[in-house]
Amino acid sequence: MQINIQKRVLEKNETEADRNRAYFKDQKVFVLNMMSSPGSGKTETLCRTLARLMPQIQVGVIVGDICTTNDADRLAVTGAKVTQINTDQFGGDCHLAAHLIEASSRDLGIGDLDLLIVENIGNLVCPAEFDIGEDARAVVLSVTEGEDKPLKYPLMFQVADAAILNKVDLLPYLDFDASLAVENMKKVHPGMPVFEISAKTEQGIDPWIDWLKDKVTAKLG
Amino acid sequence: MHEMGVAEQLVKIALEAIPDDIQDPRVKILNLRIGKLAAVVEHSLTFCIEIITKDTPLEGVKLVIEEVPVTIRCLTCGKEWQADSPVFNCELCGDKAVEMLTGREIDITSMELAE
Numbered sequence: 419m420q421i422n423i424q425k426r427v428l429e430k431n432e433t434e435a436d437r438n439r440a441y442f443k444d445q446k447v448f449v450l451n452m453m454s455s456p457g458s459g460k461t462e463t464l465c466r467t468l469a470r471l472m473p474q475i476q477v478g479v480i481v482g483d484i485c486t487t488n489d490a491d492r493l494a495v496t497g498a499k500v501t502q503i504n505t506d507q508f509g510g511d512c513h514l515a516a517h518l519i520e521a522s523s524r525d526l527g528i529g530d531l532d533l534l535i536v537e538n539i540g541n542l543v544c545p546a547e548f549d550i551g552e553d554a555r556a557v558v559l560s561v562t563e564g565e566d567k568p569l570k571y572p573l574m575f576q577v578a579d580a581a582i583l584n585k586v587d588l589l590p591y592l593d594f595d596a597s598l599a600v601e602n603m604k605k606v607h608p609g610m611p612v613f614e615i616s617a618k619t620e621q622g623i624d625p626w627i628d629w630l631k632d633k634v635t636a637k638l639g
Numbered sequence: 640m641h642e643m644g645v646a647e648q649l650v651k652i653a654l655e656a657i658p659d660d661i662q663d664p665r666v667k668i669l670n671l672r673i674g675k676l677a678a679v680v681e682h683s684l685t686f687c688i689e690i691i692t693k694d695t696p697l698e699g700v701k702l703v704i705e706e707v708p709v710t711i712r713c714l715t716c717g718k719e720w721q722a723d724s725p726v727f728n729c730e731l732c733g734d735k736a737v738e739m740l741t742g743r744e745i746d747i748t749s750m751e752l753a754e
Contacts, residue, residue, distance in 0.1 A: 427747055430648060512641055
C-alpha cells in the first residue's frame with residue numbers, strides 16, 4: 419500500500435526559524451548568522467567588528483561551539499552581551515538549529531539590542547542547511563585555506579549574503595591566489611559582496627562595517 | 640554530518656503517516672527527493688536510518704532516493720538552466736544575482752507499507 423506524504427523533512431526547523439524571524443521583527447533587532455570553517459578568524463573578525471559598532475549600535479552575540487567557552491570569553495571583553503550555546507560537552511551537533519536560538523536571545527536581553535550576531539559552529543557544511551530566522555548570513559574564509567573552498571562547499575557560499583576573505587595580511591607569505599578565491603566565490607554566488615580584510619591589522623575592514631551598518635539601518639530605520 | 644537529525648525527522652514523519660487502523664504495520668520503502676546541493680550523504684543517512692528504526696515499524700526500510708538537479712535562474716535576463724557543476728553565474732550576465740530554483744530539497748514524497 420502506497421501512502422502519499424509530500425513533506426519537507428526540515429519543516430520543523432523552518433517553522434521554528436519563521437517563528438524566530440517574527441520574534442526578532444517584533445523585538446526590532448537585526449540578526450546576522452556568521453559561518454565559516456574552523457580557524458578562519460571568525461571570532462577575531464567579530465571582536466574587531468564589535469569594537470567598531472559599539473556603543474552606537476548595541477550588539478549581542480550568541481556563540482555556538484561544540485565545547486569550551488573560549489570564544490565567548492574573548493568576545494565578552496568588547497563589552498557586548500555574549501551568551502554561549504554548547505551543543506554537547508563531548509562533541510555534539512555540527513550546527514545551531516532554530517530552536518536553540520530564541521531562548522538564548524531572551525537570555526541576552528534582546529529588547530536592548532539593535533543587532534544580534536550568531537557565531538555559528540565552525541563548519542562549512544551543516545550550518546548552511548539550517549535557517550535560524552536570521553536577516554542575513556555572512557561566511558568567512560581565510561587565505562590559509564584553499565582557493566577552491568567555495569567550489570567544494572557551494573551551498574554555504576550560495577546561501578551567504580556576503581563573504582569575508584580574512585587574513586589578507588598573510589598573503590605575501592603564501593601561494594594563495596586571492597583573486598582566484600574571490601572569483602570562485604562569485605561563480606557560486608554571482609553578485610555577492612566580498613570583503614578582503616585582515617581582522618588582525620583591520621586592513622580593509624571599513625567596507626564590511628559599512629555593509630553591516632547599512633543592513634541594520636535598513637531594517638530598524 | 641547532521642544526517643542523524645534528518646533521519647530522526649524522517650522516521651517521525653513516516654510514523655505519523657501510518658494509518659491508525661493498520662495492525663502491525665511494516666514500512667518497506669521511503670521515497671525521498673534530495674537536492675544535489677543539499678548537505679545529505681546517502682550512505683550516512685541509510686546508516687542512521689538503520690540504527691534508529693530497529694524494533695519499529697520501519698525496521699529494514701529501504702530508502703529510494705530521487706536526486707534533484709540544481710536549476711538556476713538569472714534574475715537579470717530570466718534565463719533558466721541546469722547546473723552540473725557548482726558554477727552558477729549566468730553566461731550572458733556574469734556577476735549578477737541568480738536564484739536557485741531546485742537542488743536544496745530534502746523531501747519525503749511517499750512510503751510503501753507491506754500488505
